[in-house]
Structure formats: C-alpha cells, structure tokens
Amino acid sequence: MTVDVRSPETGSPKMTDSSLPDWAFPPPGGFTAEDLDRIPHLPEHTELIDGSLVFVSPQASFHTRAVDLLVVALRQHAPRELRVRREMSVVLGAKQRPEPDVSVIRASAEQSPEQTFYRGEDVMLVAEVVSPESKERDRKRKPSLYAEAGIRHFWLVENDAGRPVVHTYELDHVTGAYVVTGVHHDRLKLSAPFEVDIDLTEIDGI
Structure with missing residues (x-):
C-alpha cells in the first residue's frame, strides 16, 4: 500500500517512544524539495507531492x-x-x-x-x-x-x-x-x- 506522510522538519530522524522516526510526526510547513536529499534512510523512490512524502509500494x-x-x-x-x-x-x-x-x-x-x-x-x-x-x-x-x-x-x-x-x-x-x-x-x-x-x-x- 502506498503511504502518504505529511512532511516534517529536516535533519536526522530520531526514534520516538513509538519506534517511529521523527519525520513521521510532521510539524506545520511541510517538506521542501531539497529536504529529500538531506533526510537519511528514506525508502527508495520517495516522492514529494504538495509538501507531503509519498512512499511507493513494490511495483508489479x-x-x-x-x-x-x-x-x-x-x-x-x-x-x-x-x-x-x-x-x-x-x-x-x-x-x-x-x-x-x-x-x-x-x-x-x-x-x-x-x-x-x-x-x-x-x-x-x-x-x-x-x-x-x-x-x-x-x-x-x-x-x-x-x-x-x-x-x-x-x-x-x-x-x-x-x-x-x-x-x-x-x-x-x-x-x-x-x-x-x-x-x-x-x-x-x-x-x-x-x-x-x-x-x-x-x-x-x-
């Protein structure tokens, strides 16, 4: 399933109490295009649409x-x-x-x-x-x-x-x-x- 996560602050993700990376809890504002090159450990082929991260599922x-x-x-x-x-x-x-x-x-x-x-x-x-x-x-x-x-x-x-x-x-x-x-x-x-x-x-x- 494709998951659409609204964008967070830039920087290295930190693990939270829920074991989710910090960027899973976005503050207001959303990502910018340049952020995709700065956030480590993003899944391959992550897109940015309207400031939101879009994660792509395996292709058929x-x-x-x-x-x-x-x-x-x-x-x-x-x-x-x-x-x-x-x-x-x-x-x-x-x-x-x-x-x-x-x-x-x-x-x-x-x-x-x-x-x-x-x-x-x-x-x-x-x-x-x-x-x-x-x-x-x-x-x-x-x-x-x-x-x-x-x-x-x-x-x-x-x-x-x-x-x-x-x-x-x-x-x-x-x-x-x-x-x-x-x-x-x-x-x-x-x-x-x-x-x-x-x-x-x-x-x-x-």
Whole structure:
C-alpha cells in the first residue's frame, strides 16, 4: 500500500517512544524539495507531492516491463541533445518533487554522476505507468503539476490485459493544461517531441 506522510522538519530522524522516526510526526510547513536529499534512510523512490512524502509500494511486473519498453525505445529514437532517464525525481517547485517513471531531459541538465534530480525546465517529456495504488496521482495530480511546470509532453500508460495503452498529451500554452493527442494500443508512432515509432506488443517478450 502506498503511504502518504505529511512532511516534517529536516535533519536526522530520531526514534520516538513509538519506534517511529521523527519525520513521521510532521510539524506545520511541510517538506521542501531539497529536504529529500538531506533526510537519511528514506525508502527508495520517495516522492514529494504538495509538501507531503509519498512512499511507493513494490511495483508489479507490468509496470517494470512497460517502463523498460519505453526507456529502450526512446533511447533508440531520441536526438543526441536529449537523454532518457527512468525513476529520477524532478523538482517542480519548493514543495513538489515527483519521480516520473520515464523522463526525457536536455543533455545539458546532466551535471554530475551524483545528482539526484532534474529541474522542470529541463524536461521535455514525462511518462507515468499507472499502478493500482497510485491511480489518482498518476491520472490527476501529477499531470496537473507537470502542466503547471510547463513540461510540454505527457504520456499516461495504462494496463489493458497485460498490454500497454499509451495516452499522449501536449501542453496547450493558452490554457496551461494538457490536451490529448492520441490513444495508442499496439503501436506508438509520433512526430513530437521527436520522431518515435514503438511496437507496444514487444512487451510480451520482455
């Protein structure tokens, strides 16, 4: 089960009488994006949404294979000035640091092997593979955050009997919201943000 814990003070967690770390009892104010790099012993893939910590449960096979499929295919198609990353957090604001399943960033955003996040202005595309426990975030809150940050392209990947269905969206700069550009079942063929042609049925062999 995904656990959403409102954010606490920064610093090393201390054990309380209830054997919970200190950050399980948040004071007013919430976490900031920078805090995720300073708090020790956070679970892997912890996200920050609206100042709250979001802990992710173990992923199902479909989720892992769908991410693998997209990462490999996007790296084959991406221009030299872009990079494809999986499960790297993106700072969108002081209290927003989601971790897209897949993101396409500008190569110039890669500053060092030790960096732990990218900034929204360097992201061209984000993709979220919907998990049963994160449907609301993947379908509603996270796309809203990505749009507000000006990320031009968003893909939402749904599970249809073990096959990915990819809903593609592009940012409308007039409304500041995403508009759907297609729903793709067996083949994902697009010209933006760059030429892409992905056989979605290849997930069967992964």
